[in-house]
Amino acid sequence: MKTPTRQRLVEASIRRFYRDGFRNVGIDQILADVGISKTAFYKHFESKEDLMLAALEVQNDWLQETFRSMIRDHGGPTPKGQLYAVMDVVEQLIESDEFHGCIFVNVAMEFPLPHEPAHLLAAKNKQAIEDIIGSIARQAGADDAEMLAQELCLIVEGTYITRHVTGNKRIIDIARRMAGLMIESRCGVGD
Amino acid sequence: MKTPTRQRLVEASIRRFYRDGFRNVGIDQILADVGISKTAFYKHFESKEDLMLAALEVQNDWLQETFRSMIRDHGGPTPKGQLYAVMDVVEQLIESDEFHGCIFVNVAMEFPLPHEPAHLLAAKNKQAIEDIIGSIARQAGADDAEMLAQELCLIVEGTYITRHVTGNKRIIDIARRMAGLMIESRCGVGD
DNA sequence: TAGCGGGTTGACCCGTAGTCCACCTCGAAT
DNA sequence: ATTCGAGGTGGACTACGGGTCAACCCGCTA
Numbered sequence: 001m002k003t004p005t006r007q008r009l010v011e012a013s014i015r016r017f018y019r020d021g022f023r024n025v026g027i028d029q030i031l032a033d034v035g036i037s038k039t040a041f042y043k044h045f046e047s048k049e050d051l052m053l054a055a056l057e058v059q060n061d062w063l064q065e066t067f068r069s070m071i072r073d074h075g076g077p078t079p080k081g082q083l084y085a086v087m088d089v090v091e092q093l094i095e096s097d098e099f100h101g102c103i104f105v106n107v108a109m110e111f112p113l114p115h116e117p118a119h120l121l122a123a124k125n126k127q128a129i130e131d132i133i134g135s136i137a138r139q140a141g142a143d144d145a146e147m148l149a150q151e152l153c154l155i156v157e158g159t160y161i162t163r164h165v166t167g168n169k170r171i172i173d174i175a176r177r178m179a180g181l182m183i184e185s186r187c188g189v190g191d
Numbered sequence: 192m193k194t195p196t197r198q199r200l201v202e203a204s205i206r207r208f209y210r211d212g213f214r215n216v217g218i219d220q221i222l223a224d225v226g227i228s229k230t231a232f233y234k235h236f237e238s239k240e241d242l243m244l245a246a247l248e249v250q251n252d253w254l255q256e257t258f259r260s261m262i263r264d265h266g267g268p269t270p271k272g273q274l275y276a277v278m279d280v281v282e283q284l285i286e287s288d289e290f291h292g293c294i295f296v297n298v299a300m301e302f303p304l305p306h307e308p309a310h311l312l313a314a315k316n317k318q319a320i321e322d323i324i325g326s327i328a329r330q331a332g333a334d335d336a337e338m339l340a341q342e343l344c345l346i347v348e349g350t351y352i353t354r355h356v357t358g359n360k361r362i363i364d365i366a367r368r369m370a371g372l373m374i375e376s377r378c379g380v381g382d
Numbered sequence: 383t384a385g386c387g388g389g390t391t392g393a394c395c396c397g398t399a400g401t402c403c404a405c406c407t408c409g410a411a412t
Numbered sequence: 413a414t415t416c417g418a419g420g421t422g423g424a425c426t427a428c429g430g431g432t433c434a435a436c437c438c439g440c441t442a
Contacts, residue, residue, distance in 0.1 A: 158349030
């Protein structure tokens, strides 16, 4: 059931949850954004957490798609170019005015216990991103594509966090250099 | 004023806040842990947030001291050995049963806005750790000690996050290899 | 025309942060 | 010896947020 109101709730909640954190946001704020009553809300979602999980699922799909297409746009046709483009994508994300860290990391922090649904969703998203990078690494002929993907993902996570926590704007240069070293060390001198 | 009750409150709250997140913990739980009444609590702290900030300050001091001494213990006398030891320390931290991510990152996620006191404290701690590593890097004769410190810190953050979000146990091997590459690329062939 | 999906209002329960008041106890200062 | 303050108790209270419930309204379609 994808009613327009439901979608508006999801969109509004993503914005709020992302900027302020899940527990910091009152349902009433979201209801006010959408212009709907509490009773009406509970006809669409079972609970605030239910709304959050739905929003995260949407965000998960969106982020994967965005990631894939941005890598294509920035990296050109060669797989190795696309590996380098990963850091371009990250730069673009963290330099946005609305950047407040990776929403999936944020949510994993607010729900620290590994078995919680929100935490599991975060892990799922991380795995998906790693798989995307892993498949490019394989195309690029990396000697161990899975390892390289994990290395690049670690750099990406570190960059998100450092930028978010400290505000350090030059961290992207650090990250880019590291990514370059890792790519070269795994992809030999070929293509 | 460092009364024993105050200290017990701080200790109990750190444990709870770290494991469950700040907003997930009710004051009543902490009061029950310590065995004190609500009224008594508010004679020691102005608010729950006040308690949290005090706890974070204590944790900040503790973590810096632990980090320094563990690096000495694991890294031996040479600065380069101590740089390598950073990842030993990280491994020890993330393999602990009670590991739930870096508490300062967690708190920066729960208080995402950069001007919030808790967020600022998190940034302060990150800077302190970076300074510790930076000074070792300088002793090790790195061609750019500040850069190397930022690189190692980025790896450390990425390792914490990846371990916490995905539970991936092999991330430490990834991190160690990366740290090695960075150290060698900055410290030449000397000592 | 009956039913259903989506909407409204308003009262209500519960848990939790925080306040307030009256009171107790013990150790140090006058 | 008394007084005063620090640290403690209990209990009643407000305010707010998540969530429930009852009663009702509107418009579409079978």
